[in-house]
Amino acid sequence: MKIRSLATLFDDAARSAATVVHLSRPFDLAPLRGVRHDMAGLAALVRETSGALHAAGVAEGDTVAIVKRNHWDYVLLAAAVARLGAVPALLSDHLSAESLQVLVKRLEPTTLITCRSVLAKARAEGVDLTSVVGRTVSLDGDFGAATALAGFKGEPPPPVVERGPDAPLVVNHTSGTTGLPKLVVHTTRTMLHGIAAAEGTRVPVLSARRSDVVCSAIAFCHGRSVPWTAAVLSLAPRELVIIADPDDVEPVLREHPPTTLEALPSTFVRWTRLAVASDLFAGVRLFVSTFDAMHPPTIRAFLEASGKRCPVWLQVWGQTETGPLTFRLLTRRSLAARAGRNPTTRGLGRPAPGRAHLRIVDRRTFAEVPPGTPGLVLVRTPVTCVGYVAEQARWHAKWNEGWWNTGDLGLRTPTGAFRLLDREVDLIPGQSCVELEDILEDRLPEAVECIVLGVPGQLPTPVVVTESGTLAPFAWAAAQQDLPPLADPVVLTWSQIPRTATGKVRRSALRRTLHRDDMTYGSGLWT
Structure with missing residues (x-):
């Protein structure tokens, strides 16, 4: 399938792909349609939604903000909006109400598509999101000034409006690790004809095969979601498994064992115990990580969990603004600890x-x-x-x-x-925070995650995340004995770490919590 446009993406897939989609839970967009979908059904759902949004008043040239619970229907809603010649802006419901209000005001959308839980959470934080947009459409029923999408259904979709290749196609926000996220604008030329088309080119080992069961557990509001969707639909694997909530993974993967798996780094970390204690990932030949740094113990655990002879981990580095920039293949052998050498990714x-x-x-x-x-x-x-x-x-x-x-x-x-x-912005002169984190995680089996913060005028602060929130002093002494001087560790649990929508550590917020300011060695000019 040639990747043409977001507006017709699912129609094109319905004509050329026999891929069956399995969801960890039903779409918020279509809660009564179950967890199994074929391409024709998804294309029909996009057309139906486009008709409803048109009836609600969405028109060519509009900007439409979308904020909801994490699920792949972010992309279906984006496609429905694009059919009308409007621009979807995908925002995470993990953002604070104050941040959402600022971003929505910047977008100046004619329409906000959301759900009652988002509006209720914002209201509890003192923010009325409906007051900063022309109209609000709720996916799951009326709520204050928000009108239920169901009330607009039944209207036929208007003809597809195709925008030029260099016109704005979709807006995504960055992670916001250092403050308020930026709103990134991509076009059809950059996102689909560029990023997605490159990923949709068949490459041995790295591309989805027609026999594959491809699993994704990412943040679907992120800039990765639309190009990934376009690329994977063009490659037409046998099955597509979507994990909306990391905690729902086990039953789904039991029923649909994946052969390729992409997840957020934070999700891989949370699933490490499953990798060690179960055979859920035995059939995976290819693991993919983007979004953030991955540390050796986590990657090693998943490669060892695979029953394949030579499973591969594809580590991709890029940004929302640029798409993927570099890649590296990691194997069991390349991550094996060697005498006198600290493993690092x-x-x-x-x-x-x-x-x-x-x-x-x-x-x-x-x-x-x-x-x-x-x-x-x-x-x-x-x-x-x-x-x-x-x-x-x-x-x-x-x-x-x-x-x-x-x-x-x-x-x-x-x-x-x-x-x-x-x-x-996070640099430590003469050292690397991330490399120190690699080493500490490798030496502390009880650590779920390690974070090293540079603080001017002080020793770097190591933060060790454990399940219990405790760490034996002798374990720390052994782990850091040959490393550059570090402050005494701060030991916290996972829930005590401030995170972005993609699970990245908000280092500036953590630094403020621990040191009451956010002074760093870096300039922060290019965050």
């Missing part, structure tokens, strides 16, 4: 062939630095986003004569590969 691999170019520059002068020297990572790719909603000056500040400033620190190895060190 900071190697980014190499840029995607023909799709991205990277260079490392001094963060003050922007002069290119030699191999082995840390610096800012700049990228050149034809699929860079075209702007930030209501913050175009901020976008221009990161755009430097065709090179995009990622705000990440890294270095080029003598062999031409790239190594990720830290976000510039």
